[in-house]
Amino acid sequence: MSRDIARAFAPASVGNVGVGFDILGHSLAGLGDRATVRRIAAPEVRITALRGVVTDLPLAAEKNTAGAALIALREGLGLDFGFALELDKGIALGSGLGGSAASCVAALVAANALLDAPLAPAALYPFALTGEAVASGGRHGDNVGPMLIGGLALTTAERLVAVPVPADWTCVVVHPHFVLETREARAALAGSYALHEFVAQSASLAQLLLGCERGDAGLVRDGLRDTLVEPRRARLIPGFDAVKQAALDAGALGASISGAGPSVFAWFEHRDAAEAAGRAMAAAFAGAGLGSDVLVSAVAGPAAQVIA
Amino acid sequence: MSRDIARAFAPASVGNVGVGFDILGHSLAGLGDRATVRRIAAPEVRITALRGVVTDLPLAAEKNTAGAALIALREGLGLDFGFALELDKGIALGSGLGGSAASCVAALVAANALLDAPLAPAALYPFALTGEAVASGGRHGDNVGPMLIGGLALTTAERLVAVPVPADWTCVVVHPHFVLETREARAALAGSYALHEFVAQSASLAQLLLGCERGDAGLVRDGLRDTLVEPRRARLIPGFDAVKQAALDAGALGASISGAGPSVFAWFEHRDAAEAAGRAMAAAFAGAGLGSDVLVSAVAGPAAQVIA
Numbered sequence: 074m075s076r077d078i079a080r081a082f083a084p085a086s087v088g089n090v091g092v093g094f095d096i097l098g099h100s101l102a103g104l105g106d107r108a109t110v111r112r113i114a115a116p117e118v119r120i121t122a123l124r125g126v127v128t129d130l131p132l133a134a135e136k137n138t139a140g141a142a143l144i145a146l147r148e149g150l151g152l153d154f155g156f157a158l159e160l161d162k163g164i165a166l167g168s169g170l171g172g173s174a175a176s177c178v179a180a181l182v183a184a185n186a187l188l189d190a191p192l193a194p195a196a197l198y199p200f201a202l203t204g205e206a207v208a209s210g211g212r213h214g215d216n217v218g219p220m221l222i223g224g225l226a227l228t229t230a231e232r233l234v235a236v237p238v239p240a241d242w243t244c245v246v247v248h249p250h251f252v253l254e255t256r257e258a259r260a261a262l263a264g265s266y267a268l269h270e271f272v273a274q275s276a277s278l279a280q281l282l283l284g285c286e287r288g289d290a291g292l293v294r295d296g297l298r299d300t301l302v303e304p305r306r307a308r309l310i311p312g313f314d315a316v317k318q319a320a321l322d323a324g325a326l327g328a329s330i331s332g333a334g335p336s337v338f339a340w341f342e343h344r345d346a347a348e349a350a351g352r353a354m355a356a357a358f359a360g361a362g363l364g365s366d367v368l369v370s371a372v373a374g375p376a377a378q379v380i381a
Numbered sequence: 382m383s384r385d386i387a388r389a390f391a392p393a394s395v396g397n398v399g400v401g402f403d404i405l406g407h408s409l410a411g412l413g414d415r416a417t418v419r420r421i422a423a424p425e426v427r428i429t430a431l432r433g434v435v436t437d438l439p440l441a442a443e444k445n446t447a448g449a450a451l452i453a454l455r456e457g458l459g460l461d462f463g464f465a466l467e468l469d470k471g472i473a474l475g476s477g478l479g480g481s482a483a484s485c486v487a488a489l490v491a492a493n494a495l496l497d498a499p500l501a502p503a504a505l506y507p508f509a510l511t512g513e514a515v516a517s518g519g520r521h522g523d524n525v526g527p528m529l530i531g532g533l534a535l536t537t538a539e540r541l542v543a544v545p546v547p548a549d550w551t552c553v554v555v556h557p558h559f560v561l562e563t564r565e566a567r568a569a570l571a572g573s574y575a576l577h578e579f580v581a582q583s584a585s586l587a588q589l590l591l592g593c594e595r596g597d598a599g600l601v602r603d604g605l606r607d608t609l610v611e612p613r614r615a616r617l618i619p620g621f622d623a624v625k626q627a628a629l630d631a632g633a634l635g636a637s638i639s640g641a642g643p644s645v646f647a648w649f650e651h652r653d654a655a656e657a658a659g660r661a662m663a664a665a666f667a668g669a670g671l672g673s674d675v676l677v678s679a680v681a682g683p684a685a686q687v688i689a
């Protein structure tokens with residue numbers, strides 16, 4: 074017999090990973106959202122509570138990423154029952170750490186556990202894309218994808234592909250205490266692009282992907298250089314240049330903006346260097362008048378999971 | 382003691398491979414250019430003969446891709462001797478099969494054999510980029526790169542990276558009998574691009590690369606779809622849509638324009654399907670009033686080499 078209530082945790086994530094705009098992301102240990110889902114007889118999705126670091130989200134299910142994802146799950150699977158959902162937000166909105174995506178994925182993973190025949194996590198991807206579209210206006214999988222399967226993931230419109238990375242590789246993310254609206258961050262990308270910009274960014278993406286697949290830090294070091302998106306968004310983040318330089322000075326394989334920002338991430342071959350870099354990056358934000366939080370995680374972060 | 386004369390062969394190639402504009406290419410068995418190089422006392426590079434399917438190329442060394450590459454080699458290594466070069470062209474110019482690149486690479490590989498301390502083939506890459514720039518106006522390695530090391534290669538401004546593909550995977554290239562000037566093909570790409578076009582093409586490139594690296598035909602099938610360059614160039618090639626469709630109908634993993642065109646290539650998992658497709662693609666070109674040649678080769682084609 075299936076359960077009536079389940080709770081799940083979904084981790085934060087680094088979207089874009091600089092050179093993989095909308096198609097590459099990885100999960101992060103140590104921060105995330107929780108969802109508690111009850112199976113209800115009424116054929117609908119209700120959000121019954123919203124707690125934690127964000128409380129001013131829409132409670133109408135269809136306007137909430139988590140609610141919209143559960144509606145898509147119900148409709149996609151033709152379920153004759155509904156869900157009641159409570160969210161505990163651990164990730165600040167407008168941080169660039171996938172806050173809306175984490176609620177969406179946590180809700181799906183919890184609801185999935187209540188199905189008579191639960192799906193594999195990757196099979197939840199299309200529903201997560203539908204939920205995420207409520208927040209971002211597009212079917213971008215670079216946050217929901219890695220949250221569902223863990224680690225680094227290539228996330229296209231059709232496919233969710235795990236990309237292996239060495240277990241030692243470590244990400245540091247520094248989250249400055251101000252909100253950058255995703256809308257504003259997207260507006261900075263308006264306008265047209267030259268073909269040579271695409272060629273340069275494609276070359277970087279290709280090197281990053283092969284470098285991860287092969288565990289070749291040199292390829293990643295050459296690839297993790299965003300010349301397309303970062304230059305257009307950096308001015309939205311006070312102190313960005315100094316924070317990035319602090320990461321590179323500490324030996325980063327590369328550093329850029331996490332998701333739509335304002336968080337800044339950097340990759341390292343080893344955890345100790347990442348920890349030292351985090352302190353230097355926070356100091357650089359302080360120099361720009363901003364307090365910040367530092368998170369250190371394996372690049373191969375965890376997947377969302379059902380919790381007790 | 383070093384030799385005084387050496388001859389080398391460089392194969393044709395498929396540049397761009399559709400979704401890897403300027404940064405991805407692979408070599409082809411069965412067609413190529415030969416260079417015969419003599420070491421001479423005079424500190425200069427002379428082109429003394431030009432034979433074969435093309436004879437109206439510049440003989441001034443600095444205006445010829447092969448000549449410019451040998452000048453770059455001399456200057457880069459600080460050689461106190463010179464080279465006299467004869468070229469036997471097997472690849473038609475304006476075919477999209479890397480004709481200028483093959484002369485450049487054949488000349489470098491032959492000259493390298495005359496050095497007191499020959500370099501590894503990949504170390505010739507910067508000199509080949511300099512030579513190729515004479516023809517294409519930019520340092521594009523997608524033809525010279527795979528010719529130097531064989532097979533499929535990622536070719537950035539700084540790096541030449543071999544990408545493995547399964548030995549069975551086969552490419553068919555159909556070369557219609559008309560010349561498409563690289564200049565005209567480049568002009569079709571002028572103008573600006575939207576970010577979403579780049580995201581789609583990046584997703585395709587990423588899937589193609591991971592598919593090759595993993596030998597996963599399904600990933601390649603999803604990835605080998607050029608939505609950025611091909612739509613802008615297809616109208617320059619009479620019959621293109623029908624030729625591509627003939628390849629797809631024959632089971633191709635994907636099909637697109639080879640280099641700047643007008644040749645059309647398609648990839649298959651097995652050689653027999655590629656051979657059947659070649660006949661159908663040639664028939665489609667015939668339907669557009671064009672005769673054509675068909676070439677079938679492993680995707681993992683040969684590298685340039687010194688010959689007797």
